[in-house]
Amino acid sequence: MPFDFHSRAIKAAALIGSGLAQFARARRSSETTILSFHGLSENVGDSAVLDWTLHLPVEVFRNICSMLAKDYRVISMAELIEARSRGAHLPDNSVIITFDDGYASNYELAYPILREFDLHATVFVTTGFLDGEDMLWFQRVDLALGRTRKELLDWKINGKKLRLYLGTRELRQQSLVRLIPELKELPDTDLLGEVDRFERALEVNTPCIEDLPKSMRPMTWEMARVMSLSGYVDIGGHTHTHPILARCDSLAARAEISTCRDRIRAEIGDLPVAFCYPNGGSDDYTRETMLRVREAGFKAACTAISGRVTADVSMFELPRYGSPESVWEAEATVSGAFETLKDWRRSCLKAMSMI
Ligand SMILES: [Zn+2]
Incomplete structure (x- = not known):
């Protein structure tokens, strides 16, 4: 962390x-x-x-x-x-x-x-x-990385190629720490579309309130x-x-x-x-x-x-x-x-x- x-x-x-x-x-x-x-x-x-x-x-x-x-x-x-x-x-x-x-x-x-x-x-x-x-976009990214069955994702953002390793919880945390600052750089008009694409790439659904962990x-x-x-x-x-x-x-x-x-x-x-x-x-x-x-x-x-x-x-x-x-x-x-x-x-x- x-x-x-x-x-x-x-x-x-x-x-x-x-x-x-x-x-x-x-x-x-x-x-x-x-x-x-x-x-x-x-x-x-x-x-x-x-x-x-x-x-x-x-x-x-x-x-x-x-x-x-x-x-x-x-x-x-x-x-x-x-x-x-x-x-x-x-x-x-x-x-x-x-x-x-x-x-x-x-x-x-x-x-x-x-x-x-x-x-x-x-x-x-x-x-x-x-x-x-409206789910908070950073919660959606956290849950997508935490819940995906994928072990690796190559993601292009802000002209960079990120290789996100997802094999363990620790690697997923590290991927989150790398990705969030990049998402914060995006114009607001692109942000939610990017999070949608990210969820699709990781093959997870957009959470609704009932899907959220208690905290x-x-x-x-x-x-x-x-x-x-x-x-x-x-x-x-x-x-x-x-x-x-x-x-x-x-x-x-x-x-x-x-x-x-x-x-x-x-x-x-x-x-x-x-x-x-x-x-x-x-x-x-x-x-x-x-x-x-x-x-x-x-x-x-x-x-x-x-x-x-x-x-x-x-x-x-x-x-x-x-x-x-x-x-x-x-x-x-x-x-x-x-x-x-x-x-x-x-x-x-x-x-x-x-x-
Ligand atoms: Zn806040």
């Missing part, structure tokens, strides 16, 4: 053991941290899914919430928006919890934990996924309503079909954003205030995307670019950290220890270059 879990966890544990997390937490208390999660799973690694890193074990999430409830102040996106509009200060060491896509496990596994620790979260939903009409299933609108009414969860927008907005033409991008807003308003009753760009990297949205999101009535939008929310950050380009894999990593992230270490490294390198 594309990450090294053990080295990340060990590095984070060392930062906490050394006292750097405590030091950073005091020094950087005015900064807000936004954490992102996707789904949760009951076990480590769902064997039915190749990329199980999107579905954090529920016990890890529970430990993270316990740590946040003890030492941090979890606030909502609405509180951030409100404070910004009034020029007011947020509480020290504030953290925002977010979930992307709209998985049923947000309701089944995360929501009881949020209630238990009295914490708020924002769930950014892909509305076509909740409607049951991949979307929440129902009823689940979203229950969470929203409880006051513990806000429902935010994440487009209607999860395209990368920078690969869409103007009309399609505008429709993705407004359909998403309208479906949320129809099902939840309120206009959503926060948005989250699919994929969220710096090449995945444009200035025009930001303008369209603002025009649609959203008051803030999150990226997937790591960083801390300071007073000079744009509300339509909010930095956000990817899902921590352990409670140590979560603490090293929210305290600012990782960023402090990065700053020290940068100033050391600068000092050395001046010698």
Whole structure:
């Protein structure tokens, strides 16, 4: 898989053991941290899914919430928006919890934990996924590679020839890691057709909701309503079909954003205030995307670019950290220890270059 879990966890544990997390937490208390999660799973690694890193074990999430409830102040996106509009200060060491896509496990596994620790979260939903009409394209690719009986596939994409080995689960995971970035490069008009062709080449059917493994299933609108009414969860927008907005033409991008807003308003009753760009990297949205999101009535939008929310950050380009894999990593992230270490490294390198 594309990450090294053990080295990340060990590095984070060392930062906490050394006292750097405590030091950073005091020094950087005015900064807000936004954490992102996707789904949760009951076990480590769902064997039915190749990329199980999107579905954090529920016990890890529970430990993270316990740590946040003890030492941090979890606030909502609405509180951030409100404070910004009034020029007011947020509480020290504030953290925002977010979930992307709209998985049923947000309701089944995360929501009881949020209630238990009295914490708020924002769930950014892909509305076509909740409607049951549009399967997430990256889930289709994951399932096609996981379910095919083929052991090898030669695939041409973006002018490249990929030889995808499929003989073992590990090889299928490696093939997924090679293929997904190529698919993300395609213009939006070509993406779903490419995924259709890929499923046909691997001789698997396009899945419907009933075919999805448990961890991949979307929440129902009823689940979203229950969470929203409880006051513990806000429902935010994440487009209607999860395209990368920078690969869409103007009309399609505008429709993705407004359909998403309208479906949320129809099902939840309120206009959503926060948005989250699919994929969220710096090449995945444009200035025009930001303008369209603002025009649609959203008051803030999150990226997937790591960083801390300071007073000079744009509300339509909010930095956000990817899902921590352990409670140590979560603490090293929210305290600012990782960023402090990065700053020290940068100033050391600068000092050395001046010698
Ligand atoms: Zn997403």
